[in-house]
Amino acid sequence: MRTTDPKRIIYALCAFFLAGTSAYEGIYRLESRQVIGGLLEEAVTRGDTGLLVLASFELVTLDTLWLIPGVLSGFLLIDVWRSRLPFRWWVNYFLVLPWVAVIHLALAMQGSDYSFIGGFIVIALTVLAVIEMGEGRENFAPVVLVVFGVGMAVNWLNIVPAFSFIPISHGDLDVGIKLAAGFMQGETVLNLVGLFFSVFFMFTSLVVTLLISVYLRRISLVEENKVKEMKLQEMEIQARQARVLQEMHTLVHDLKTPLMTIRGLNSLVEMSAANEKVAEYCRRIDGSVDKVNAMVSEILYDEVRKKITVEELITYVRAHVLVKKAGQEVIFDIAEGLPLLEINVIRMSRVLINVIENAFTATVGVRNARITIRVYAKEGDEVIFEISDNGKGIPAGQLDKVWNWGYSTSGNSAGLGLAFVRQIVENHRGAVEISSSEGTGTRVTISLKGAKDSESTDY
Amino acid sequence: MKKRAFGYLLLVIVIILGLSFFPQHRRVRSLMPHLPAPIASEKALVTPAGQGLEGLIVSEICDNLNIDNRFMYWAEPQDLEGFNSLIIALGFSQQGLYSLHKEEEQEIERVSQLVQAAEERDIPVVLIHLGGQDRRGTANDDLAEILAAGTDYIIVTQDGERDGFFTGLADENSIPVTVVNGVSAVKVPLNSVYR
Numbered sequence: 001m002r003t004t005d006p007k008r009i010i011y012a013l014c015a016f017f018l019a020g021t022s023a024y025e026g027i028y029r030l031e032s033r034q035v036i037g038g039l040l041e042e043a044v045t046r047g048d049t050g051l052l053v054l055a056s057f058e059l060v061t062l063d064t065l066w067l068i069p070g071v072l073s074g075f076l077l078i079d080v081w082r083s084r085l086p087f088r089w090w091v092n093y094f095l096v097l098p099w100v101a102v103i104h105l106a107l108a109m110q111g112s113d114y115s116f117i118g119g120f121i122v123i124a125l126t127v128l129a130v131i132e133m134g135e136g137r138e139n140f141a142p143v144v145l146v147v148f149g150v151g152m153a154v155n156w157l158n159i160v161p162a163f164s165f166i167p168i169s170h171g172d173l174d175v176g177i178k179l180a181a182g183f184m185q186g187e188t189v190l191n192l193v194g195l196f197f198s199v200f201f202m203f204t205s206l207v208v209t210l211l212i213s214v215y216l217r218r219i220s221l222v223e224e225n226k227v228k229e230m231k232l233q234e235m236e237i238q239a240r241q242a243r244v245l246q247e248m249h250t251l252v253h254d255l256k257t258p259l260m261t262i263r264g265l266n267s268l269v270e271m272s273a274a275n276e277k278v279a280e281y282c283r284r285i286d287g288s289v290d291k292v293n294a295m296v297s298e299i300l301y302d303e304v305r306k307k308i309t310v311e312e313l314i315t316y317v318r319a320h321v322l323v324k325k326a327g328q329e330v331i332f333d334i335a336e337g338l339p340l341l342e343i344n345v346i347r348m349s350r351v352l353i354n355v356i357e358n359a360f361t362a363t364v365g366v367r368n369a370r371i372t373i374r375v376y377a378k379e380g381d382e383v384i385f386e387i388s389d390n391g392k393g394i395p396a397g398q399l400d401k402v403w404n405w406g407y408s409t410s411g412n413s414a415g416l417g418l419a420f421v422r423q424i425v426e427n428h429r430g431a432v433e434i435s436s437s438e439g440t441g442t443r444v445t446i447s448l449k450g451a452k453d454s455e456s457t458d459y
Numbered sequence: 460m461k462k463r464a465f466g467y468l469l470l471v472i473v474i475i476l477g478l479s480f481f482p483q484h485r486r487v488r489s490l491m492p493h494l495p496a497p498i499a500s501e502k503a504l505v506t507p508a509g510q511g512l513e514g515l516i517v518s519e520i521c522d523n524l525n526i527d528n529r530f531m532y533w534a535e536p537q538d539l540e541g542f543n544s545l546i547i548a549l550g551f552s553q554q555g556l557y558s559l560h561k562e563e564e565q566e567i568e569r570v571s572q573l574v575q576a577a578e579e580r581d582i583p584v585v586l587i588h589l590g591g592q593d594r595r596g597t598a599n600d601d602l603a604e605i606l607a608a609g610t611d612y613i614i615v616t617q618d619g620e621r622d623g624f625f626t627g628l629a630d631e632n633s634i635p636v637t638v639v640n641g642v643s644a645v646k647v648p649l650n651s652v653y654r
Contacts, residue, residue, distance in 0.1 A: 033554045037512075044515050111553065121474065128470075132463065164591070164618070172554045175593040176512040182589075182642035183516045202471070210464060 011080040015073040022070030023103040025110035032062055033173060040176050049186040052177065053193055056159050059173050060197070063158075064151035067119055068144070071126060071151075074099040075143050090131045096123055118154050125150045129209040136216045142208060149205030153198045160194035161187040234404065252299045259296070263289045298346040302427055306345050307451050310338045310375055310383060313345065317352045321360075328360060328369040328389075335376040338383055339450025343428055348448075351424045354417045355387045355444045362391030362442060381450040388443040394436040402434060421446075490626060490636050493651035498611055499544035499583035501527035501653060506534035506547060508570040508602055510555025513548035513589045516642065517649075521546070524650050533559060535569060536576035544652070545577045545584045547610075549603055550594040567602055574609035583611040585652055588625060589642050591618030600624065607632045614648050616641060 036058050043051035074096035078085070085092045100123050129146045130137075137143075157163055158171065161178045181190045263286060270282035298304045314334060341348075356373065363369035374386040394402060402418050418434070425432045425446055436442040503521060505528050507514025518530035528546070531538060539545065547570065556566060577584050586606055588594065607613070607628040613636040615625040620638050629636035637648040 030554070030557050034558045037554045037558060040512060041515055044512065044519055047519075125471075128467065132467075172511075172552045175550075175590055176552065176554075179512055179516060179589055179642060183519065185643060206464065206467065 008080050011076055015076040015080075018069035018073035018076070019099075019103055022066065022068075022073065023106040025107055025112045029062075029066065029112075036062070036173055037176070040173065040180055044180050044183060047184055049184055049189050052180055052184065052186055052190065055173075056156075056177050056190065056194070059171075059177065060152060060155040060159065063155045063171070064148060067122060067151050067155075068147050070100050070103040071096065071119075071123055071147050072144060073103075074123075075126075075130065075147075076140065079140065079143075089135045093127045093130055096127055118158055122147070122151050122154045125154075125205075129205060132209050133212045134216045134220075136220050137212065142212045145208050146205045149201045149208065153201035153205065156194045156198040156201065160191050160198070162191045162195075249300060252296055255296055256293070259289055259293055295346055298344045302344060302347065302424075304344055305342045307340050307342050308345055309340060310334060313341065313343075313349060313352070314373075314375065316345065316349050317356070320349070321353050321356050328363050328371050331370065331372045333372065333374040333376075338375065338377050339381050341383060341448060342451035343448065344424075347424050348428065351421045351446065352385060352387070354421050355446070358417060358444075359387055359389040359391065359442070362393070363389050364391075366391050377450075378447070383448050383450055385446040385448070386443065387446075388441060390441040393438040393440050393442055394434075395438050399434065399436055490629070490638065493637060493648040494612060494635060495651075497651065497653050499585070499652050501544070502542050503528040503544040503546050503653075504534055504539060504542040505530045506545070506570075506573065507532065507555065508547045508549045508606065509551030509566060509594075509599065510559060510561070511548070511550030511552040511590060511594060512555070513550040513587070513594075516589065517546055517548040517587055517645070520645055520649060524646060524653075526649070526653055533561075533569065534573060536572050539573070539576055539580060539582060543582060545573070545582055546649075547574070547584065547586050547606065549586060549588045549599060549606070550590040551596075551598045551602075563598055567598075567605070570602065571605050574606050578609045583652075584609055585612045585614065585649070586610040587645065587649070588613075588615040588619050589645065591616055592621065595619055595624070603628060607634070610634055612648075612652060613637070614639060614645055616645075 036055050039051060039055040039058065042048070043055060075093070077099070078092050078095060082089060082092055085095075087095075097120070100119065104119060126143070126147050129150070130143055133142060157166075158174050159177050161181055164178060177190070178187075181187045266282050266285045266289070270279050270286075273279045273282060294304075294306070298306070311334065314332065318332075352373075356371065359371045363371060369390065371387070371389045374384075374388075376384050376386075378384050403422050404419060421444075422432050425448070428448055430446060430448040432447075433445045434442065435445075503526055505514060505518040505521060510532065514532065515530060518528055521528040529542070551563065551566075556563065574584055584606075586603070588599075588603070590599075603625070610632070611634060613625055613629050613634060615636065615638055617638055617640055620626065626636055626638070639645055639648065
């Protein structure tokens with residue numbers, strides 16, 4: 001049973017309440033036994049075997065109902081605290097035996113005539129059944145069913161006169177029922193009825209156990225297959241990504257050839273230019289070719305770094321991303337005096353664009369949608385980019401999966417975004433964190449080290 | 460799965476067989492099948508010693524045998540007036556004592572006084588034990604020892620006599636004892652008390 005700590009404490013309190021109920025030889029028990037005793041006397045006086053069977057049924061049911069809370073309390077405690085116990089999962093269940101022994105000791109101290117050996121046979125069989133169900137069981141209902149079934153089976157066996165030689169029955173009324181059956185010559189009837197119900201309940205418990213066991217094994221197989229499929233999918237995505245990157249590299253690399261041609265021809269034009277204005281245009285063309293060349297290098301080689309101010313980077317990002325704005329309020333809050341960054345501008349700007357685009361997607365259809373991009377310095381040379389939105393958020397259970405290649409909350413994305421973000425940020429020796437609350441919004445924090453010999457942008 | 464189910468079935472059978480081989484004491488043969496001559500006359504007062512269901516069962520057996528009797532849960536010495544014999548069915552029951560709101564000590568005192576009064580009035584006392592091994596143990600055995608001194612005849616079922624406890628008591632007190640197979644077999648020796 002997977003559960004949180006407060007729930008664990010509530011379940012533990014419930015278990016102690018159940019154990020207390022089972023361990024207390026209350027007036028209700030004595031009174032109900034008296035009712036059965038009265039029924040038994042009536043059966044003897046009237047010589048009515050039907051009444052004898054009815055008394056047996058009442059006794060068996062009551063004995064089982066009194067047994068169940070104690071046994072269940074043990075299983076509940078083990079189920080809830082299983083992960084914190086030092087033994088293997090199935091060994092833990094044997095701790096139910098000493099737990100119920102304590103309850104029985106408390107009953108014995110109150111003078112109860114309860115059939116203790118019978119109770120232990122019930123627990124031993126139930127422990128085996130619960131172990132057979134497997135580690136994956138999370139529902140407690142099958143345990144309740146099996147405890148009830150096995151309890152009824154063993155308690156019916158208690159009142160079968162043919163099994164009197166088995167030293168498990170010491171109950172007052174069990175003895176009374178067998179004596180009455182002996183007197184009324186109803187032993188055969190009681191043997192047949194008792195055996196029938198005992199076998200019926202034992203069989204039912206066995207069937208429940210095996211069904212649950214088979215069902216849980218199937219579930220486990222399905223989950224295993226799902227994990228395998230996910231891994232295959234992940235590998236496919238990685239292969240696809242590698243292929244795309246390779247194609248992109250080839251294409252970008254091919255850009256260098258025409259660039260070199262432009263540069264060469266441009267320098268020829270510059271040399272032969274009589275007009276100073278034309279020469280100036282040529283120098284500008286050459287400068288632009290340099291810039292394009294640098295960008296191509298950054299795209300091709302991750303390790304290429306360039307010093308840039310935060311403002312320059314944000315301006316570059318804004319130029320690419322805000323055109324997609326669809327009704328959301330976008331707030332830029334850039335602190336002053338931030339350190340210079342030494343980054344791969346193209347890649348880092350893609351990182352920020354990716355995160356901001358995710359925020360746009362998350363806020364589509366949200367009233368008063370707002371995306372805030374905050375940049376500030378921390379501990380002197382660290383620059384923090386904080387992109388937050390008030391969108392639909394990410395469910396808590398899926399938050400740790402967002403970094404996986406192929407993970408996407410929207411069906412339209414290939415799910416490469418945040419995995420790419422983390423890879424690039426980590427290549428820059430930075431860190432990225434995400435926090436989200438479903439229905440409230442998401443915040444992505446990227447921290448990057450400033451350039452070592454940086455000058456403040458104020459300079 | 461079939462192998463597992465078979466394994467569990469085998470385990471249940473082994474448990475039942477294992478328990479059936481629990482040490483059992485020697486089987487005691489009946490010392491006498493019934494009394495050679497009647498020792499008591501009607502009307503009989505039937506009372507339980509320990510408030511088990513046995514008292515009522517013995518009274519019903521007497522009815523079946525047409526033995527004039529009266530069953531009293533809490534018969535005291537003064538109740539012996541008008542009766543010519545006393546039949547005590549031994550067997551402590553917590554539920555029986557609870558229904559009369561009595562304690563074990565009170566029950567032992569009542570039955571001891573009753574047997575003593577019967578002895579004083581020269582009323583024959585028959586002690587019957589039907590409950591087998593489950594109605595043995597400290598309280599039952601202690602009371603049996605107290606009652607044996609004032610008893611004239613003991614009838615006990617075989618299940619309660621595996622250790623020879625009642626035959627030993629009978630030997631010590633020189634009283635006849637009959638060991639029967641089951642509850643319905645009590646009829647013959649009980650009838651022999653009166654006829």
